[in-house]
Amino acid sequence: MSDKSIKDPTRRSALKLLGAGAGLAAASSFIPGISRFAHAEGAGPIKLGFQMHSTGIGASYGRWYDRTTQAAVARINEMGGINGREVVIVTEDDGTDPKRGAEVVEKFATQHNCDMVFGTLFSHVVYGSAPRAGELKIPYFVCSEGHHVASGALNRYSMQPGITDVRSQVQAMAPFIANNLGKKITMVYPDFAFGHDHRDYFTAAIEAQGGEVVASIAIPPTETSFTRYFPNIPRETEVLYHVMVGPAVLTFVKELGEFFGPQRPEIFGFLDSLEAVGLNTPGLEFLEGTYFWEGNPRHAQADQSEFDKSFRAAVGVNEMGASIDDPNDISTYSHMFSCWETLNVIKKGMEASGYKGPKDRQSLIEAVEAMTAFEHSDDHPQGAKVMNGKTHQVFGHQFISKVTNGKMVVEHTTSIEDGFYEDAVDYTTQSF
Amino acid sequence: MDFGPHLLLASLEGAVTAAILALTAMGLSIVFGVMRVVNVAHGEFFMIGAVIAWAVASSFTGNPAIGFIAALIVAPLIAGIIAAVADKLILQRVNYDPDRTIVATIGLLYIIQQTALMTFGPDARPVTPPFNTRLSLPWFEIGESGFVMTWPWGLSTTSYKLFVIVAAIAVLTGLWVLMTRTKAGLIMRATQQDSETAQAFGVPVKRVYSYVFGLGAGLAAVGAVLVVPIQQAHYLMGHDPLLLSFIVVIIGGLGSLPGTVIAAILIGMSDGIISVFFSPTLAKIIATLVVALVLVFRPHGLLGKKV
Known part of the structure; x- marks a missing residue:
């Protein structure tokens, strides 16, 4: 070992080091987060x-x-x-x-x-x-x-x-639809896994309520034009059940309204068809009086909970479900x-x-x-x-809202049990 | 729905598709005809048109017609300028070499698409139509009690959709006049037939190329502005128009303008009718099959000249 390998710190370098340390300490006390978690157990965040x-x-x-x-x-x-x-x-x-x-x-x-x-x-x-x-x-x-x-x-x-999950949601919706809207249902849904869940489980659920699906119309989720699918809706349809996703949802709903004109059947939609789209968009007036499933009511209800209030405030959503900064930026509140x-x-x-x-x-x-x-x-x-x-x-719980004066008003809240079904799997028996 | 009204509705939907397609494919066809450039980025100029239409229309308040008319002027103009600049910066540098222009326009496709994503964002944006009245359509039948007029359930269109068809015909007529009745058209046709001789006669071929590339993009943008109140502006919307335009241009005959219009009507109407009666996927399969058959049995297309 040579003498050069260990150097006594000079006075100047020691001062520099001290200064840097003090600076860091001072900085960390100003930056929230650093100091709070500094002594936490485990390595890093x-x-x-x-x-x-x-x-x-x-x-x-x-x-x-x-x-x-x-x-x-x-x-x-x-x-x-x-x-x-x-x-x-x-x-x-x-x-x-x-x-x-x-x-x-x-x-x-x-x-x-x-x-x-x-x-x-x-x-x-x-x-x-x-x-x-x-x-x-x-x-x-x-x-x-x-x-x-x-x-x-x-x-x-x-x-x-x-x-x-969808199975639970649609099962909870079926009794309301069959008892209040009608028993002959036409389904319009996106043609991929999510839509197929709707088709399979709603069809079964509505049959259990004594209703029937008279037609089910699958639409590719990348579709941009929809009118051409609608003639397949049978005239006997009492309730049109719609769920759609993707960037063209607004076109979908608008064209639905244009197709039916004044002679629409009852319409029940999953709010997926209108997530991130304002209900006051021109062309959507026909939705007045129609029903929506909502995962979480977009428009603050009269009996809004304190929890919903603080959730909206934390995320930055106003009472109409839009961004606080931009009323045209509608949230995906149901999800x-x-x-x-x-x-x-x-x-x-x-x-x-x-x-x-x-x-x-x-x-x-x-x-x-x-x-x-x-x-x-x-x-x-x-x-x-x-x-x-x-x-x-x-x-x-699931919510069923009716569009009333341009606002979605919750008419029915399902119980948690309404969505129960028999277990299809027991993951806990599977090995890791 | 009964067969007759169903067919009428399908034809109306098909006619709207055909009108937009004719405009878009015409842009692709002119660019290929005059410059011999296969523009893979053509669908993105369509998208630019739609996005700018949204930006312009949403900056106007009040009557939606004002914003729409402004968009109809501004969007094709900007799309055209972007294309002309791209021609100067990229296509001229690769000397319009067929292989390299394809690669270059693929690059352009991604640049435009990603720029739109970074600036315009990933959301679909609607443009309010200047007018949009639902028009119920009657149907005539000869029944037991003689000739009767009925109003079948769901048989309708909107005034705006009819306007799209009329507007497309007007733009295409204007284009036909431009190509056959004006000096600019003469210069373009001269360049198309033989660019070297045209140059010898003092035609500024490079500048003509820039204008033509801009014109092609502008036509796609006009189609997009017309469609955006029906559909919505979205950064990924350029894919389908590109594919269909290629199908139309190949069937119609590369560079043949009347062939393009005929093929657009054929593909648009069959797409509408087959989608309504069977499925939209089948419509695409059949269109692609027709392309394959045309390429095998009539490689120059319906009205294209043999090379």
Whole structure:
């Protein structure tokens, strides 16, 4: 060992170092977040991979899922993070494309070293991504409403604890439709997994109520022109049941109105057909008096809960369901609460399992599987829910609103039990 | 719906498709005819037209007709200028070499599409039609009690859709006059027939190319402005018009303007009718099959000249 290898620090360099240290300390006390989580257990922040539909046909949903996610995470961090650690969101665009979805999941797991992945909406992207999540053994929290999770088609790593699935939704709608609107129904739905869930489970549910589906019309989700599909609606139709997704939903609904003119049947739609579209858009006047399923009432109701009030304020949504900054920017209010609620379920699960890092992923899944119910609260502003750990699916209330003077007014709220059905799978028996 | 009214509705829908398609495909056809350039970015000029139409229309308040008319003037103009600049910056640099222009226009396609995504955003945006009245259509039948007029359920169109058809015919007539009755048309036709001889006679061929490329893009943009109150502006909307335009131009005969119009009507109407009675997917399959058959048995298209 030579004398040169160890140098006594000179007075000047020591001062510099001290100064830098003091500067850092001072800075950290001004920047919120750094100081709060500095002494937390575990290494660094918890990283959640947000698979976002920034572009492609799901972009309007993506924008609002992002705003909701950012608001939910800000709130979680304000309350001290998860297990004392800060939560950070790593966002990747999947282009609303199944192939890209699987690649994005891989990126989260291997490049970003995320603790888990969440936030996917479009069911074809879920179908494309979930198998990869299972292979990479990374928890995959879906915010999609497809029946894919509860059907048993996915794997133990895929869960949907923040939003009800289509099967449950349509089953809860069927009695109202059959008893109040009519028994001969024509369905118009998008021709992919999500739409097929509607077709299969609503047809069964309405038959159980003594009704029948007289025609079911599938439309490709990338379609831009719709009038040509409507002549297939039989004249005997008493209720037109519509659900549509994609960038052309407004055209779809407008052309529906133009087709029927003054002789429309009863119309029952899933709000998916009008998410991110204002009800006051020219051409939509005919919707007055029609009914909508809503996952969460877009227009603040007379009996609005305190939780809904604070949820709207946190995300930046006004009473009419539009952005506070831009009244023309309409939210996807029936779906986006799922990001908020899912993140709170993840928080609970991580706290219950004492989550420290990727090696605890399995105990996180087990912790969520062990959950049974969520109370209507700031964590779950849409309403109370029942969690089925075996099927990885949550169950909750649904809303049926009638368009009255340009506003959607809730006429009926279904009970949680209305959406129950027999378990199709028990994921807890599957190995990790 | 009964067969007759159903067919009428299908034909009306088909006619709107055909009108828009004729305009868009005409742009592609002129560009190929005069410049021998296969413009893969053509659908994106259509998209630019729609996006600018939204931007212009939404900047006007009050009567939607004012915004729409402004869009009808501004959008094709801007699309044309962008195309002319792209011609100067890109196509001239590769000397209009057929292989390289295809690759260059593919690049242009992505540049335009992604620029629209970054500026306009990923959402679909509506433009309010200047007028839009639902018109119920009557149907005539000879029944037991003689000749009767009925109003079948759902048989209707809108005044705006009829306007689209009329406007497309007007623009195409104007184009025909431009090509056959004016000096500009003469210059374009001269360039088309033999660009070297035209140059020898003092035709500024390079400038003509820029104008023609701009004109082609402008026509696509006119089609888009007309369609945007029916559909909506979206950054991915250029794909279908491109595909259908290619189909139309190949069937009609590359560079043949009357052939393009005939093929547009054929494809648009059959698309409308087949989609209504069977499925839109089948309509696309059949259109593509026709293209294959044309390429095998009549490679120069319906009215194209043998090369």
